[in-house]
Amino acid sequence: MGIEAISQGISVYFVRLSQLIEDLRKAYAENRLDKRLRIYLRPKLLIIEEIGYLPFDSLAANLFFQVVSARYERGSILLTSNKSFGEWGNCWVIRYLLRLF
Numbered sequence: 001m002g003i004e005a006i007s008q009g010i011s012v013y014f015v016r017l018s019q020l021i022e023d024l025r026k027a028y029a030e031n032r033l034d035k036r037l038r039i040y041l042r043p044k045l046l047i048i049e050e051i052g053y054l055p056f057d058s059l060a061a062n063l064f065f066q067v068v069s070a071r072y073e074r075g076s077i078l079l080t081s082n083k084s085f086g087e088w089g090n091c092w093v094i095r096y097l098l099r100l101f
Helices: 002-007 017-029 033-041 058-071 085-090 092-100
Strands: 012-016 045-049 076-079
Touching (some): 017 033
Parallel strands (some): 012 045
């Protein structure tokens, strides 16, 4: 889907969830979170891979929420996971997103 979006001239940014959280956690610690969030807000399509593999603390959940809420009506988010549908109930990100919608 990302390659097709790029071929149609749509800006795309691809990141693993663990990398996204690590990057934002570092920016938060350095008091430059707002500036760093712009990287994830700029593209029309943000692809976040490997959802549900690592447990995260409340700061990580908060940082993830900031990305999702800041992108609201600004661009699309595509989440990928190799978890089966039956395993979604054990995934904190999916449970969290279902509560948002």
